[in-house]
Amino acid sequence: MPYNVLIVDDSRSMREVIKKVLRLSGFQIGDCLEAGNGEEALSVLANHWVDVILSDIHMPVMDGFGLLQALTAQEDLRDVPVVLITTESSHSRLKEALALGARGYLRKPFRPEEVRALLAQIMGETDGSQAGNVDQGCDF
Amino acid sequence: MDPKREMLIRDAISEVLEAMFFVSVGFSEPAHVSASSLFCCSSVQMCRGSETMEIGIAVTESFGRMIAANFLGIREEGVKSEELEDVLKELVNMAGGNYLDRADSENWQLEIPRFRRFAQSSSATLWGMPMDVLGEPAGLVFIESGSFCSQSS
Numbered sequence: 001m002p003y004n005v006l007i008v009d010d011s012r013s014m015r016e017v018i019k020k021v022l023r024l025s026g027f028q029i030g031d032c033l034e035a036g037n038g039e040e041a042l043s044v045l046a047n048h049w050v051d052v053i054l055s056d057i058h059m060p061v062m063d064g065f066g067l068l069q070a071l072t073a074q075e076d077l078r079d080v081p082v083v084l085i086t087t088e089s090s091h092s093r094l095k096e097a098l099a100l101g102a103r104g105y106l107r108k109p110f111r112p113e114e115v116r117a118l119l120a121q122i123m124g125e126t127d128g129s130q131a132g133n134v135d136q137g138c139d140f
Numbered sequence: 141m142d143p144k145r146e147m148l149i150r151d152a153i154s155e156v157l158e159a160m161f162f163v164s165v166g167f168s169e170p171a172h173v174s175a176s177s178l179f180c181c182s183s184v185q186m187c188r189g190s191e192t193m194e195i196g197i198a199v200t201e202s203f204g205r206m207i208a209a210n211f212l213g214i215r216e217e218g219v220k221s222e223e224l225e226d227v228l229k230e231l232v233n234m235a236g237g238n239y240l241d242r243a244d245s246e247n248w249q250l251e252i253p254r255f256r257r258f259a260q261s262s263s264a265t266l267w268g269m270p271m272d273v274l275g276e277p278a279g280l281v282f283i284e285s286g287s288f289c290s291q292s293s
Contacts, residue, residue, distance in 0.1 A: 013212060013226040017160070020213055058250060087237025090246055107241065108234045109159035 002030035003123060004048070008041045008055035008067065009085070014108075018054060018085065025116035038062030042070055045077055052123060057086040057097065068100040081122050085110065145243075146170070146269060149195060149283045152238035153271075156231060161207040165278055168270040173280045175262040179204055182228035184236040185251040192285065193248075195236050197228065198258070198266055199279035204228060229253035239283070 005022065007015045015034050022029050033048055035041035037059040044050075053071075057064035064084055071077045084097055084105040094105055103122045106114060150167050157163050175198075183196035199207070208227040209216040233253050240248050258264075268282030 011226055011230050013208075013223060014230050016212055058252075060252075087233050087250060089237050089240035090248070092246065108237065109156050111159060 002028040003051040003119075004031040004033070005029055006033045006035065006041060006044060006048075006050040006053045008035045008038065008053060008059070008064075010036050010056065010059040012036075014056070021110070021112050021115050025112040025119070027116050027119050038064065038067030038070065041067055045071075045080075050080060052119065053080055053082045054085050055082055057084055057088050057093075064102075065097065065100060068097065068102055072101050083118060083122060145283050148242045149235070149239050149281060150269065152242055153197065153235045153281055156234045156238055157207070160211060160234065161231070162210045163207060163273060165271040165273055166275075167281070168272070170267060170269050172265040172267055173198075173270055175258045175264040175266055176260055177277070178258050178266070178279060180224070180228065180255065180257045181266075182225075182232040182253055182255045184229075184232045184253040186236060186240065186248045187251060188245075188248045193283065194285075195232060195239060195281075195283045196268070197232050197235065197279060197281050198268075199228065200277060203271075203273065203278035207231065225255045229255055 007018050009015050009018065019032050022032065031048070031050075033044050033050060035044050038055070039062040041053070041055070055064045055067055062070070064086070068082060071080065071082065078101070081103040082101065084094075084102050085108060086105060087108050088094060089107070097105065104118050106118060154165065157165055177200065178198045179201035181196055181198035183194050186193045186195070204224055205216045205219050208219045208224045211227050211230070212219070212223060230253075233250065236250050240250070266280055266282065268280040270280050271278040
């Protein structure tokens, strides 16, 4: 079944690329919504249901960490999976993000097959034979 | 330029360009390049306490438009100025993150990328590693301590 996705990144170009990569990955996408920062994302989520959020970390106004904290504080949003798509290289910062509730992360640059694998794992579409921890990110 | 940093930034930029911009570039030994031969530059500062580094990528107009078109999946002639700027900022942002990952450097913070256009009459020169695509000049990459792009031309 198609998944509704919210892409959160302050770069409009990167949001376009993520949309394209999602389509190329073969992951079943329904509505693909966008926001330029965490605050905008919360406004979108006030009016739309999404199945997964793909978010950058470094954004003005409200960054990825702020978004994670805000989502955790809202009962109706805290279970929406958040995958970080980021240039962040600090292992401690990425661990902090996972501790705040992110389900996984992808480092930029990324390839469609890596997006699909991580989303499939997180959204539970695997056949159960794949090993791995959904809290691990894809590094490349 | 420190040889180890040279190698790391070269590899970081190569990976980013190939994975997201679908282009391979070659690099030459560090040299001075006239800013008048370049179109624009994006750079990102990285900070760790009082330490700062800056990675920058300056490109020719043709190379800039090509990689922006590749990134966005559109025709080169359709690339708008604001898209070119946005894309180049993303390029240097990803290159910076990739570099830090390769350098295994903890606690460095990437700042917001900056962008500037060069005047055709600019008399400034830039020092860095020239890039080319199949021998055709594409631009220049630099990495250095402190800030570069704030210097006036």
